[in-house]
Amino acid sequence: MHLLEGEKVTKYFGGLAAVSEVDFYVDEGEILGLIGPNGAGKTTLFNLISAALEPKPGVIKFRDEQINGLRPYKICRLGIARTFQTVKIFGNLPVIENVRVGSLFGPLKGLSTAEATKVALELLEFVGLSKVAYTPARDMTLVNQKRLEVARALATKPTLLLLDELMAGLNQTELLDTMELVKQIQKKGITIIMIEHVMKAIMGICDRIIVLHHGKKIADGTPEEVANSKKVIEVYLGEASDAGS
Ligand SMILES: Nc1ncnc2c1ncn2[C@@H]1O[C@H](COP(=O)(O)OP(=O)(O)OP(=O)(O)O)[C@@H](O)[C@H]1O
Numbered sequence: 372m373h374l375l376e377g378e379k380v381t382k383y384f385g386g387l388a389a390v391s392e393v394d395f396y397v398d399e400g401e402i403l404g405l406i407g408p409n410g411a412g413k414t415t416l417f418n419l420i421s422a423a424l425e426p427k428p429g430v431i432k433f434r435d436e437q438i439n440g441l442r443p444y445k446i447c448r449l450g451i452a453r454t455f456q457t458v459k460i461f462g463n464l465p466v467i468e469n470v471r472v473g474s475l476f477g478p479l480k481g482l483s484t485a486e487a488t489k490v491a492l493e494l495l496e497f498v499g500l501s502k503v504a505y506t507p508a509r510d511m512t513l514v515n516q517k518r519l520e521v522a523r524a525l526a527t528k529p530t531l532l533l534l535d536e537l538m539a540g541l542n543q544t545e546l547l548d549t550m551e552l553v554k555q556i557q558k559k560g561i562t563i564i565m566i567e568h569v570m571k572a573i574m575g576i577c578d579r580i581i582v583l584h585h586g587k588k589i590a591d592g593t594p595e596e597v598a599n600s601k602k603v604i605e606v607y608l609g610e611a612s613d614a615g616s
């Protein structure tokens with residue numbers, strides 16, 4: 372049984388098939404990369420998995436149970452958490468409160484506020500933000516706001532974590548740190564699907580990669596298989612400025 376599986380997952384916006392008949396799966400423990408040119412449908416696929424949108428037609432199963440049609444909060448409580456390409460933090464709230472929201476909201480059994488604070492502090496330490504725990508979230512750099520979203524998502528105790536362009540705009544040191552962070556999350560036993568344009572990160576840490584183009588899946592394989600796919604080179608890697616870097 373796959374942890375997450377999609378069958379013929381499709382989403383139209385008007386006449387445009389943003390995601391078109393995509394079959395996919397991710398197995399427990401994997402880091403799956405999701406790549407493709409701008410507008411390929413990657414974020415839309417995350418929106419379909421996290422139930423911000425509903426596939427039509429198509430089926431998405433988590434641990435063999437159909438989850439499409441459920442409300443987003445149910446998806447979260449089943450153990451699927453996400454971050455956003457365009458950060459969606461509570462900017463006026465201190466960093467720690469952003470994470471406490473995740474820990475108080477997510478798990479089925481309610482935590483006390485003291486327990487939620489403890490969890491939040493541990494997670495801020497884990498993502499490297501403990502020094503700014505009491506800073507208003509909006510005052511942080513974008514890089515740190517993205518890390519904050521990771522901590523907030525982890526606070527809901529996910530089995531599966533969806534990361535949408537966590538590495539965008541990082542310098543080399545930050546990139547290596549963030550790659551290490553993602554590997555540490557995998558070591559906690561959390562399965563990951565990551566959307567990235569940064570090829571060094573994708574090729575360096577993914578176990579398997581799916582490539583979307585115009586809403587369709589055009590490749591699915593190991594980093595080596597995908598990097599050598601003529602079709603992928605033609606539509607994506609050949610034009611990506613940082614391919615292979
Ligand atoms: N809410 C929406 N309403 C209408 N069209 C949308 C909506 N969301 C996405 N689209 C369109 O669907 C297509 C896929 O968009 P999506 O954001 O999923 O691409 P992406 O692969 O994440 O691209 P990027 O790498 O630029 O983030 C694009 O043509 C986009 O304009």
Ligand SMILES: [Mg+2]
Pocket residue numbers: 413414415456
């Ligand atoms: Mg996107």
